[in-house]
Amino acid sequence: MVRIVAFRLVAAVITLLVASVVVYGAIYVAPGSPLSFLIGGHGATRQVIRQIEAEYHLNDSFPVAYVRWLGNGVHGNFGTSLVQHQSVSSLIEPRLTTTLFLVAYAALLIFVFGIGSGLLAALRPRRVGGAVVLVTTVAMAIPPFVWAVLLTTVFAVDLAWFPAIGNGSGFAGGLYHMTLPAVALAMVWLAYLSRITRAAVDDELGKEYVETARARGIPERYVFRKHVLRNAWIPISTVAGITVAGLIAGDAVIEVAFGLNGIGAYLVQSIEAKDFPVVQAIMMLLVGIFVVVNTLVDVGYAVADPRVRTSERR
Amino acid sequence: MIGKRAAGGRFTWRARSGSDRVYILCLVVLAIVIACTILAPLIAPYNPNQIFAGPIYQGPSVQHLFGTDGLGRDIFSRVLYGGRFTLLGATLIVGISSTAGLAVATASAWLGGRLDAAVSRALDVLFAFPGLLLAILTVSVFGPGFIAPVLALAVAYMPYMARLTRSVAIRERTKPYIDTCIVQGFSGMWICVRHLVPNLMPFVIVQATVSFGYAIIDLASLSFIGLGIQPPTADWGLMVSDGETGILAHHPEESLFSGLMIVVTVVAFVIAGERRGAVRGRYL
Amino acid sequence: MTEPLLRLVDVSLSLPTRNGMQPILDRISFTVHRGEAFGLVGESGSGKSMTARSITRLLPPGALLTGDASLAGRSTVTMSAKELRTVRSRQVQMIFQDPRAHIDPVRRMGDYLTEALVTNRGLARAEANRQVVDVLEAIGVTDARARLSQYPHELSGGLLQRMMIAAAIVAEPELLIADEPTTALDVTTQRGVVALLDALRRERGLTLIFITHDLDLAAAICDRTAVMYAGSVVEVQDSGKLHTQPMHPYSAALVAARPAFTSGLRPLTIPGAPASLAEAGPGCQFMPRCPYKVKQCESHRPRLEKSGQGSVACFRSGEIRDDLAKIASRSSHG
Numbered sequence: 001m002v003r004i005v006a007f008r009l010v011a012a013v014i015t016l017l018v019a020s021v022v023v024y025g026a027i028y029v030a031p032g033s034p035l036s037f038l039i040g041g042h043g044a045t046r047q048v049i050r051q052i053e054a055e056y057h058l059n060d061s062f063p064v065a066y067v068r069w070l071g072n073g074v075h076g077n078f079g080t081s082l083v084q085h086q087s088v089s090s091l092i093e094p095r096l097t098t099t100l101f102l103v104a105y106a107a108l109l110i111f112v113f114g115i116g117s118g119l120l121a122a123l124r125p126r127r128v129g130g131a132v133v134l135v136t137t138v139a140m141a142i143p144p145f146v147w148a149v150l151l152t153t154v155f156a157v158d159l160a161w162f163p164a165i166g167n168g169s170g171f172a173g174g175l176y177h178m179t180l181p182a183v184a185l186a187m188v189w190l191a192y193l194s195r196i197t198r199a200a201v202d203d204e205l206g207k208e209y210v211e212t213a214r215a216r217g218i219p220e221r222y223v224f225r226k227h228v229l230r231n232a233w234i235p236i237s238t239v240a241g242i243t244v245a246g247l248i249a250g251d252a253v254i255e256v257a258f259g260l261n262g263i264g265a266y267l268v269q270s271i272e273a274k275d276f277p278v279v280q281a282i283m284m285l286l287v288g289i290f291v292v293v294n295t296l297v298d299v300g301y302a303v304a305d306p307r308v309r310t311s312e313r314r
Numbered sequence: 315m316i317g318k319r320a321a322g323g324r325f326t327w328r329a330r331s332g333s334d335r336v337y338i339l340c341l342v343v344l345a346i347v348i349a350c351t352i353l354a355p356l357i358a359p360y361n362p363n364q365i366f367a368g369p370i371y372q373g374p375s376v377q378h379l380f381g382t383d384g385l386g387r388d389i390f391s392r393v394l395y396g397g398r399f400t401l402l403g404a405t406l407i408v409g410i411s412s413t414a415g416l417a418v419a420t421a422s423a424w425l426g427g428r429l430d431a432a433v434s435r436a437l438d439v440l441f442a443f444p445g446l447l448l449a450i451l452t453v454s455v456f457g458p459g460f461i462a463p464v465l466a467l468a469v470a471y472m473p474y475m476a477r478l479t480r481s482v483a484i485r486e487r488t489k490p491y492i493d494t495c496i497v498q499g500f501s502g503m504w505i506c507v508r509h510l511v512p513n514l515m516p517f518v519i520v521q522a523t524v525s526f527g528y529a530i531i532d533l534a535s536l537s538f539i540g541l542g543i544q545p546p547t548a549d550w551g552l553m554v555s556d557g558e559t560g561i562l563a564h565h566p567e568e569s570l571f572s573g574l575m576i577v578v579t580v581v582a583f584v585i586a587g588e589r590r591g592a593v594r595g596r597y598l
Numbered sequence: 599m600t601e602p603l604l605r606l607v608d609v610s611l612s613l614p615t616r617n618g619m620q621p622i623l624d625r626i627s628f629t630v631h632r633g634e635a636f637g638l639v640g641e642s643g644s645g646k647s648m649t650a651r652s653i654t655r656l657l658p659p660g661a662l663l664t665g666d667a668s669l670a671g672r673s674t675v676t677m678s679a680k681e682l683r684t685v686r687s688r689q690v691q692m693i694f695q696d697p698r699a700h701i702d703p704v705r706r707m708g709d710y711l712t713e714a715l716v717t718n719r720g721l722a723r724a725e726a727n728r729q730v731v732d733v734l735e736a737i738g739v740t741d742a743r744a745r746l747s748q749y750p751h752e753l754s755g756g757l758l759q760r761m762m763i764a765a766a767i768v769a770e771p772e773l774l775i776a777d778e779p780t781t782a783l784d785v786t787t788q789r790g791v792v793a794l795l796d797a798l799r800r801e802r803g804l805t806l807i808f809i810t811h812d813l814d815l816a817a818a819i820c821d822r823t824a825v826m827y828a829g830s831v832v833e834v835q836d837s838g839k840l841h842t843q844p845m846h847p848y849s850a851a852l853v854a855a856r857p858a859f860t861s862g863l864r865p866l867t868i869p870g871a872p873a874s875l876a877e878a879g880p881g882c883q884f885m886p887r888c889p890y891k892v893k894q895c896e897s898h899r900p901r902l903e904k905s906g907q908g909s910v911a912c913f914r915s916g917e918i919r920d921d922l923a924k925i926a927s928r929s930s931h932g
Contacts, residue, residue, distance in 0.1 A: 011435075015442040023451065030455045037455075141581040143531040145538045146573040149554055153566045164562060208699040215656050216714040216769070217687025226713075227702050234704075249446035256539045257558070268539050271454040279454045283447065291442055305704055306749045 004302045012295040019287045020073070023280050024066050027056070034058055038082070038276050048082070055079040055277070078281035083273050088281045092263055096285075099255070099262035101174055103247050105182035106189075110243060114190040115236065118197025122205065132194060139191035144250040147184040148257035155180060165259035181258040185250050189243045196239045200232035207231070234305050241297035248286050340586040347579050351397040358391035362548040367391075371565040381567035383553075384560055389568055392548035393575055399543050400550055400576075403464045404529035410468035412522050415475030416514065420506050422476075423483035434480075437473045445470030446532050453541040460543065463536050471525055478521050479514050486513050523587030527580040534576050550576050601671060602629040603773060603805050604653065609665035609675075611645075611652055619662065620876040622648050624830045626665070627902055628909075630773075635799055635806040637820030637837060639813055639852075641872045644826040646809045650775045654686050669773070687718040691766035695778040697758035701750045708746030711765050733768045734761070737794055756787035760794065767798060774799075775807045780815070792819055813852055817841060822908075825849045828883035829875030830899075835908035843923050845910035848884050850922040882912070890918050 030037040038052050052058070055072075056079075057065035072079070078088035121132035142150070156164035162180045204210065205228055213223045252264030259265075263282050270278040350357060359379075360367045366386035367378075374381045380389035422433040445467050452466035453459075486492065487510070495505045536542035537551030545552060550572040557569030611623040623645045630636045638646045651657055653667055655674060667674050669689060674682065694700045701710050711734075712726035721729075727746060734742035739760055750758060759779060766774055776795060780788035796819050799806045810816050816823045817837045824834040825848065833846040844850040870887035881896040882888070888895065892914065900911040 011438060014435075015439045018439050019442060026451060026455045137585070138577075138581060141527065141584055142573075142577050143535060143580070145535055145551075145554060146577060149558065149561065149566070149569045149573055152558075153561050153570065157561055157564060157566070208694065208696065209702040211656065212692075212694065212700045213702075213713070215654065215686055215692045216718075216765075217683040217685070218714060218717050219683065222717055226705075231702070231704055245444045249444040250535075252446075252450070253535050253539055257555075267450065268541065271450070271541065276454070279451075283451055286447060287442065290444065294442070307703060307751050 114193030122201035136191035360388035411471035419480035527583035614660035637816030637823035640826035
């Protein structure tokens with residue numbers, strides 16, 4: 001068991017390192033010299049040049065430069081924005097709250113309604129099941145940005161129930177402004193989780209060991225909790241990992257669509273403004289979150305399913 | 315003598331059987347969409363980039379089937395042309411990633427041993443990058459457009475095909491008909507190409523079909539946030555974004571029709587892929 | 599004579615399928631006495647498993663059960679879900695064919711074994727563990743305590759089956775139903791399990807219903823055997839007499855079909871394929887394959903009727919008795 005966790009941690013670290021190499025190395029792959037690329041469209045004053053060279057250690061060889069850049073990053077120093085002339089971390093921090101709020105909101109919706117509707121569909125197959133399957137198939141095929149547009153059209157413009165753009169202030173304001181974005185972001189994953197849940201629970205309900213428990217007179221509620229859910233949780237939690245990937249990728253799109261001031265929108269803005277230090281920082285942040293969550297899911301999977309533990313010993 | 319219904323709760327999952335009609339319908343829809351895209355120059359009533367072909371923000375009418383956008387361009391014509399880069403891009407993405415994935419996986423499964431283990435680890439690492447993020451990174455380096463995102467997404471999709479085909483290839487490799495070939499002295503390469511790969515094709519096709527749908531979504535998303543196809547080119551994703559101002563002015567036609575095209579195409583691909591997989595008894 | 603423990607009278611069952619309700623069992627009737635070992639034999643699809651499940655209503659949703667099945671005088675067909683649960687937890691226990699499929703793979707053996715005791719009888723876990731270990735040791739499982747913390751995938755099929763039996767025994771049931779408990783096991787392990795069941799029955803005064811497709815296996819352990827075909831019981835008899843003086847053409851053929859070392863004769867195969875109740879017409883289900891059929895067999899289904907010490911469902915049973923005995927003797931084991 002410990003071996004599994006250690007293995008996963010090592011894999012996670014390796015992945016992060018590779019990602020960091022890619023993110024850092026991008027400036028070398030770019031057309032032109034790294035320096036000219038970083039300068040981009042910004043004025044090439046001596047001060048700017050010196051700043052870039054210092055932060056990127058361009059005068060050192062690649063491996064050395066990379067390690068020093070990485071060292072800085074680990075300490076939270078992501079360099080200076082070429083546009084705002086402030087430290088990147090100070091620019092990211094406030095926006096990070098918005099993004100985390102949005103993602104958490106979306107995640108909540110996904111788990112509550114996704115798992116909820118899936119369970120309902122499995123337990124009431126005749127009335128609810130078919131409908132849920134149909135709705136989820138269509139819902140899954142509508143990309144988040146189309147959802148954004150749909151929801152905006154119906155709820156923000158036509159019905160004017162929710163605002164179309166902006167962050168909102170404070171918690172309640174945030175909740176209000178973020179509802180449509182959170183729903184748009186969550187929809188595809190909600191539908192997917194619903195299907196997986198329904199399939200998993202339905203599958204479990206038919207399992208022979210569930211029949212055994214019933215045959216021994218064990219109350220249905222207990223059977224459901226201890227056997228059906230416990231086993232169904234395994235495929236459901238795997239989906240949780242994939243969901244995070246989707247949320248991270250979709251988050252940028254949703255933030256742009258709704259004019260939210262989060263790190264996803266900032267990423268896009270920075271690309272357009274050629275503010276590469278910011279781009280790198282946000283990229284690493286996103287990949288980092290993604291890897292961490294996936295690792296947690298993998299470990300959780302091993303905890304939940306004892307069969308995995310033995311099979312891992314190759 | 316009394317009758318009694320027994321208790322329990324069990325659902326017979328039946329939707330996957332029958333309904334070949336749905337499969338056919340999807341194929342028909344796809345054929346229509348692809349035909350329209352290819353034949354756009356012949357079918358489109360207006361030049362898609364011609365501004366003020368009609369008054370701005372017109373609703374659907376006889377002259378303008380889908381209405382006009384904020385610059386007076388005919389939305390129907392733009393929608394017809396709008397699928398070109400998206401579909402072409404998705405084709406390239408799926409084509410490249412499938413071929414590369416298949417090649418890598420087959421070689422890895424065939425050669426086995428350390429190479430296989432190394433390839434698995436490498437794939438695991440590749441999985442760490444959500445496709446869209448990799449595409450965004452590529453765009454940040456090479457600028458927005460068509461080729462860069464397509465290549466980036468192809469790289470991001472490759473591990474999915476590779477993982478699938480590798481597990482199937484490993485299973486097939488142990489089968490007797492492969493042993494027969496080995497015993498008869500055929501080279502590994504020949505066996506792979508002539509025997510292994512054809513048996514993997516059904517899985518490849520199903521996965522490719524479904525991936526096509528997701529590739530369309532990713533490309534459209536990229537154009538939506540402005541990092542893909544650039545204006546004034548007609549492109550579905552871009553149109554959804556452009557149409558946002560229209561929505562606020564109570565004229566959602568541009569966004570809705572282009573969005574609808576995306577959804578219909580993606581649904582058709584995904585359902586067709588799933589049905590094909592189920593019909594052949596192999597649900598991925 | 600004391601009241602029988604289990605009495606089935608005209609129990610019929612239909613199950614919902616893609617094509618509507620399909621009949622599965624037709625008027626099953628037999629009785630099982632306390633302390634007896636009763637065999638239920640038939641091919642796959644004959645309905646033996648469903649018969650057993652009908653006793654405690656372990657049926658899929660939408661199943662329609664008619665007739666009367668009473669356990670120690672109380673009808674299980676009409677009782678409430680709550681009463682049923684009591685029956686299932688205290689009076690009747692079932693063991694199944696594939697132990698690996700029937701034990702939850704993500705929980706430890708200890709959880710599985712004590713689950714019923716802890717949940718249904720409110721025993722403390724420690725006490726439940728103790729009782730379970732006692733039973734495990736009694737049936738010869740080594741390292742009983744250690745086994746409790748193991749997972750199913752760490753144990754062999756034979757051991758799992760024994761543990762399933764232990765779980766059933768620890769609940770101290772009056773009736774134990776074994777549904778093909780040895781089919782998934784290799785021959786050597788089979789004998790061990792069968793011997794175990796037999797010993798347990800004698801020691802604890804259990805009543806046993808043993809379901810199998812293997813006639814010999816049934817004969818080895820059961821006092822009386824019922825033969826089923828396509829959803830009906832066609833014959834009930836003393837196991838020994840069944841082999842020498844079968845009363846139904848199907849039983850005779852079944853007996854004769856077993857290849858024997860000593861006889862030197864080729865095994866007699868029954869022409870045709872086993873039918874299902876749903877496909878059968880109004881007459882006898884075995885009729886299409888029966889060499890003794892007459893007009894009446896096509897239009898009327900014979901009822902199970904007393905004949906000597908047993909019962910048989912065949913219009914011509916009396917006349918063909920000697921013929922059947924001859925057929926059965928074709929594979930005498932000596």
